Amino acid sequence: MNKLMKRGLILLVTVVAAIGLTACKQEDKHxxxxxxxxxxxxxxxxxxxxxxxxxxxxxxxxxxxxxxxxxxxxxxxxxxxxxxxxxxxxxxxxxxxxxxxxxxxxxxxxxxxxxDGTFLVSREPIDNFTWDMLNGSTFLGQRKGGMPQMVGEFVLKKHHIDPKNDLELIQNIDFANISSSFASGTGDFVQLFEPTASIFEKEGKGHIVASFGKESGHxxxxxxxxxxxxxxxxxxxxxxxxxxxxxxxxxxxxxxxxxxxxxxxxxxxxxxxxxxxxxxxxxxxxxxxxxxxxxxxxxxxxxxxxxxxxxxxxxxxxxxxxxxxxxxxxxxxx
CATH class of the missing domain: 3.40.190.10 (Periplasmic binding protein-like II)
Structure with missing residues (x-):
């Protein structure tokens, strides 16, 4: 291929690319x-x-x-x-x-x-989890008045656990800091969304033992x-x-x-x-x-x-x- 043909080909590719880009911009305008x-x-x-x-x-x-x-x-x-x-x-x-x-x-x-999209994560592995294991524990929950916390309390009560009296409920930590708070040692159990729950399990920081979504219904x-x-x-x-x-x-x-x-x-x-x-x-x-x-x-x-x-x-x-x-x-x- 001679230099003239190469230049012509390069020019053609450039023009086609420019037309394509212009077409995309015109499409976005609409x-x-x-x-x-x-x-x-x-x-x-x-x-x-x-x-x-x-x-x-x-x-x-x-x-x-x-x-x-x-x-x-x-x-x-x-x-x-x-x-x-x-x-x-x-x-x-x-x-x-x-x-x-x-x-x-x-x-x-x-x-x-x-x-609900949260999972109950325990600090220690539990082979045969039952909800009554939360009695007397420290539970790191979600923000008061938000759906995760309300569903969490609904599920606890469903299993005859009073979230105010049967465990220590912590719910004054910002959503963005809940996972890091648990990782640093706060709480025996925590309520986490994915993918944080799976990441904690993979890194050995926690263990998924139950699903609030399965327990709460649609x-x-x-x-x-x-x-x-x-x-x-x-x-x-x-x-x-x-x-x-x-x-x-x-x-x-x-x-x-x-x-x-x-x-x-x-x-x-x-x-x-x-x-x-x-x-x-x-x-x-x-x-x-x-x-x-x-x-x-x-x-x-x-x-x-x-x-x-x-x-x-x-x-x-x-x-x-x-x-x-x-x-x-x-x-x-x-």
Whole structure:
């Protein structure tokens, strides 16, 4: 190949690349941006990351801007103050906000997780664990008023353990510091999400002995929600969002845990693939990932029962007023 032909080829490749880049930019311009505020970055939210990485949102003409806003109160503040269009957070936060009589109600429209996502981790290995072993122990729980703590107390009471009197309950440690506190020697038992629970087990810092998700039953643990005004003005957009999510929910259960782990690994660069895989497998095995976006009345009422049992329910709110099932029903019936 002579120099002239080489130069021509290089020029052709450059032009094609430029055209491709321009086309991509033009395509992105036609996508509608949706700002999502997630309460934490968690393997528990795997279907959301699958929807992003597999391009399901883009297929619906949506450009997702995902921001992690630690803490349910901060996530809801972002939503209420127009810092986000959609929030991914525990459904209990919508109850706290709506019970205060907000003029622009918070509407839950698509469920992401349908069980608690925490596991009971013991400091020492236990071959034949029974819940009564927690009597007299020091239990490192979660933040008061949050779903992990309320579900934790619900499960303890289910097994005839009074969390206030039968053990030493520690719940004044920030969510981000719970795992490090246990690792440094605080508590006999701790309530942890994946992949931290599996990492602790692999490193010999703790041992998974039980699942709060299996014990508590179905509950709308993490839900996509938005303001009523946004839903009214952007109903078609929310439908597209829910359709993309449903595709991802189906994809997660149709593929192996390792395949799911490989897809979402860009969101968890510091977590080894085998840990991601085992974490996803645990959640799939107990059906923690919702199989569809529908938040039904039974789950909503069970959530309020758990909140009431914990003494954290401001008032009972009617499912029909604060949960939109029309969109999820339409999508799943297509």
């Amino acid at each position: 996508l509608q941006k949706i700002r999502i505020a997630e309460v934490t970055r968690s393997v528990f939210y795997a279907p959301q990351y699958v929807a992003i990485e597999k391009g399901f949102f883009k297929e619906e003409g949506l450009d997702i801007e995902l921001t992690t806003v630690p803490g349910g109160d901060k996530t809801m503040t972002a939503l209420i103050s127009n810092g986000a269009d959609i929030a991914l957070v525990g459904a209990e936060t919508s109850i706290y906000v709506n019970s205060q009589g907000t003029e622009d109600a918070i509407i839950n429209f698509a469920q992401l997780t349908q069980t 509950v709308p643990y993490t839900v996509f929600m938005t303001k009523e005004s946004y839903l009214k003005e952007n109903k078609e957009t929310v439908e597209k969002f829910t359709r993309a999510l449903y595709k991802a929910q189906q994809w997660v259960y149709e593929h192996s845990s390792e395949e799911v782990a490989k897809v979402i690994q860009p969101f968890f660069e510091d977590t080894e693939l085998d840990i991601l895989t085992s974490s996803i497998e645990r959640y799939k095995e107990q059906k923690s990932f919702a199989e569809n976006p529908l938040l039904d009345k039974e789950e909503w009422n069970h959530l309020q029962d758990i909140m009431e049992e914990a003494g954290e329910l401001p008032e009972r709110l009617d499912h029909s007023n604060y949960v939109n099932t029309e969109i999820a029903e339409k999508i799943t019936n297509e």
